[in-house]
Amino acid sequence: MPAPVPPPPERPVLQFSRAETPPLNEEQSPASRSFSGVELIVRGLHHTHPPSAANHLRGILQNLRKAHPEKSAYITSVIVTQADTTRPINYAFISVNPALAAEPRPDILAELLPLLNAVPEIKGAGWRCCKNADRTLRVTFTMEKDDDLVAKRELVNKALNDRNIPWQGSYPSEFNGTKRLTYDLLDVDDVEKLLEKPPVINHVTLTPVRTRLVQPIYGLEVGILGGRDWQNMRASMDAYLREAYGRDAIAASRTELGGDLYTVVLKNWDITTKFLSDTEKLKGFFAKDPVTNSLRLTVPMFLFLMNSEGLSNRNNANILVSPQSRSNQDAQIQLLRKQGEETVQAFRTVIRQQQLVINTIQTQFRELVTSNIALHGAFELSNQVNRLDRRLQAERSELTACRMMKLATRDPAEVVAIEADIQKHTLAVDDLVAKVNEAESRYDAISTNLAHSLAALQAAGLSTESEDAIPSVPLVPDHIYLTQGDAAVALIADDAREVEQLVDRDDDMDGGGDEQGSNAKVTSESDAKDDTRMGDDLD
Known part of the structure; x- marks a missing residue:
């Protein structure tokens, strides 16, 4: 029977040992940088080798410790971190040693800022604004789709060398069909020079693009993005923070990017963490105002992280308003848009109906004016016929008198004169008879035209595009004043029947004129017979 198997050991027994691979520098260990972003960046350092900048900065700190012994505690509390371990870079980072502080201590770094900026051999110090490389020194050139990046890169290098603009790194890239050349320069002043005067290659201007960043004013500065349409964003957010965390909770606040970004430096680390974690409380504050409730405001974030992710990047994970709330708002907006479109359509229908009413009234008015003109002309012609008839009766009386005088006169000379008068009056009678017939x-x-105008007026008042399209309107307005020449004719009628009665009355007058004309013709014929009989008697 075989022997039993022994139990396993508590820990594995290794048969060899291997020394751990230490980091290049203890200060560069990831564990020593637990508060990423609460750092200073110092530019303009030596960069002959990858560690040159960090070593140069350590030497500067040693000199500052000797020159300012009162700041020795602050200087010994920080560590220097190399920016890049593979290529020489002219800047390095300073952070607080996490072994000496359980929470971020930007106040220690703030004490070193004026000391570092007073050192003449560097290009200045400030708060680190983003992860990885210093993007304040970075410019990007966008190329055409058919450009050869390798050949174009050589041309850009030559253009920068000709202008004495050095760089510490460059690389080509292509994303979604867009070709780019990116350069990390040595000096911020050179970036400004390129922005003011872009390089020209083969008669084509290459416009440089700078990364969109906001320089922090303190290590724990917090920002909220998306308030461009919120006019009083700073005042409202300051009031909210003072009410939520105390009247002295704010150390400094500002708005950047044309009011799109609100940033705040709070009193201490505890208040800062509460503000970052109380997103539901902040959402409730935004929900009270319909303006803020409809904006795509991001959750509070450290400005360092916002710069790193990109200030134009507003993915759904960073939006404070939930997708469900957003969908409800979109549905409400769509409903309001639909209601607005229906209201506009209703207004257009009312305007169209009003236009139909106006057109109908205008047509009625034109037809009414035409009828008034015809009626006025009929009155004038009736008066003219009466005047001509009176003149005709007078001429006939004169003609009869002359004929009687001719019968009674025996003097040949007087007979000749009377015959001349008879001929004159006969011509006058014939002329008046012709004028009466013409009138x-x-x-x-005119009576026929008046009847047609009244019929058109009646049709204009009754015919519309739709029976329900427009309300009914009176056929004839209450008062119409018509002026023709120096005469003014006023017509007051309640409806079209009064106008028709006027036409009937004119027809009666027309019939009376016909009787007068017939009487005139009969009288003329009897006078002619009398003249014949008188001639026979004279013979």
């Missing part, structure tokens, strides 16, 4: 014909024509 009667014109009167008949």
Whole structure:
């Protein structure tokens, strides 16, 4: 029977040992940088080798410790971190040693800022604004789709060398069909020079693009993005923070990017963490105002992280308003848009109906004016016929008197004179008879036109595009004043029947004129017979 298997050991027994691979520098260990972003960046350092900048900065700190012994505690509390371990870079980072502080201590770094900026051999110090490389020194050139990046890169290098603009790194890239050349320069002043005067290659200007960043004013500065349409964003957010965390909770606040970004430096680390974690409380504050409730405001974030992710990047994970709330708001907006469109359509229908009413009234008015003109012309012609008839009766009386005088006169000379008068009056009678006939014909024509105008007026008042399209309107307005020449004719009618009665009355007058004309013709014929009989008697 085989021996039993022994139990396993508590820990594995290794048969060899291997020394751990230490980091390049203890200060560069990831564990020593637990508060990423609460750092200073110092530019303009030596960069002959990858560790040159960090070593140069350590030497500067040693000199500052000797020159300012009162700041020795602050200087010994920080560590220096190399920016890049593979290529020489002219800047390095300073952070607080996490072994000496259980929470971020930007106040220690703030004490070193004026000391570092007073050192003449560097290009200045400030708060680190983003992860990885210093993007304040970075410019990007966008190329055409058919450009050869390798050949174009050589041309850009030559253009920068000709202008004495050095760089510490460059690389080509292509994303979604867009080709780019990116350069990390040595000096911020050189970036400004390129922005003011872009390089020209083969008669084409290459416009540089700078990364969108906001320089922090303190290590724990917090920002909220998306308030461009919120006019009083800073005042409202300051009031909210003072009410939620105390009247002295704010150390400094500002708005950047044309009011799109609100940043705040709070009193201490505890208040800062509460503000970052109380997103539901902040959402409730935004929900009270319909303006803020409809904006795509991001959750509070450290400005360092916002710069790193990109200030134009507003993915759904960073939006404070939930997708469900956003969908409800979109549905409400769509409903309001639909209601607005229906209201506009209703207004257009009302305007169209009003236009139909106006057109109908205008047509009625034109037809009414035409009827008034015809009626006025009929009255004038009736008066003219009466005047001509009176003149005709007078001429006939004169003609009869002359004929009687001719019968009673035996003097040949007087007979000749009387015959001349008879001939003159006969011509006058014939002329007046012709004028009376012409006036009667014109009167008949005007009466016909008046009847047509009244029929058109009636049709204009009754015909519309739709029976329900427009409300009914009176056929004839209450008062219409018509002026023709120096005469003014006023017509007051309640409806079209009064106008028709006027036409019937004119027809009666027209008939009376015809009787007068017939009487005139009969009288003329009897006078002619009398003249014949008188001639026979004289013979």
